[in-house]
Amino acid sequence: NAGVTQTPKFRILKIGQSMTLQCTQDMNHNYMYWYRQDPGMGLKLIYYSVGAGITDKGEVPNGYNVSRSTTEDFPLRLELAAPSQTSVYFCASRLRGYSNQPQHFGDGTRLSIL
Amino acid sequence: GQQLNQSPQSMFIQEGEDVSMNCTSSSIFNTWLWYKQEPGEGPVLLIALYKAGELTSNGRLTAQFGITRKDSFLNISASIPSDVGIYFCAGQLETSGSRLTFGEGTQLTVNP
Numbered sequence: 001n002a003g004v005t006q007t008p009k010f011r012i013l014k015i016g017q018s019m020t021l022q023c024t025q026d027m028n029h030n031y032m033y034w035y036r037q038d039p040g041m042g043l044k045l046i047y048y049s050v051g052a053g054i055t056d057k058g059e060v061p062n063g064y065n066v067s068r069s070t071t072e073d074f075p076l077r078l079e080l081a082a083p084s085q086t087s088v089y090f091c092a093s094r095l096r097g098y099s100n101q102p103q104h105f106g107d108g109t110r111l112s113i114l
Numbered sequence: 115g116q117q118l119n120q121s122p123q124s125m126f127i128q129e130g131e132d133v134s135m136n137c138t139s140s141s142i143f144n145t146w147l148w149y150k151q152e153p154g155e156g157p158v159l160l161i162a163l164y165k166a167g168e169l170t171s172n173g174r175l176t177a178q179f180g181i182t183r184k185d186s187f188l189n190i191s192a193s194i195p196s197d198v199g200i201y202f203c204a205g206q207l208e209t210s211g212s213r214l215t216f217g218e219g220t221q222l223t224v225n226p
Contacts, residue, residue, distance in 0.1 A: 004156075031211055042120075042202055042216035043157070050211045058213065090156050094212060102147060103214060105156030 006106035023091030030096035032074040120217030142183035143205030
């Protein structure tokens, strides 16, 4: 079972470059989420989606964009990379409609902006 | 936004000791969850709590959902070296896409 798959696992960017972090899930989950985790800290929600074509901001959306054209994929876009965006990024998904369904996490993308 | 205060930030214990950590919130949640994260990996769910007052066990782990719905604790009994990792609490509301709010984590070190 693949679950939630994130690519790439590691990336180094220069300030001002752009990139897309990919996330795909094969569990037919409606809800998908992007979090960032800074060193020694908990996860903070960037954006989330409750279904294809629907996205909404989380706690820390500035500097990021998302799209949800299919149920399976939820890419996160950085347009102008800044050093403050150096972090580990986690994608998660969840089945809608059942309160006892937990979020399933990918293994993360480690991003450094230099 | 909602804030979760998780304590302690870190713990250094001997193998065989019991461990307790807790989370408190300024607002209520419908669900409390406890995750463990190991280096280079994403969080893995340990225990989920869905009702105020609920006490749930998973092997050597026991967690409770506080009566006020604003707090939760996690106990680990008879710790072993593989318990090492960072433990996160998270609160969830069923509105707003079932978003999770995470605590800052408890770093657990177990000395053999």
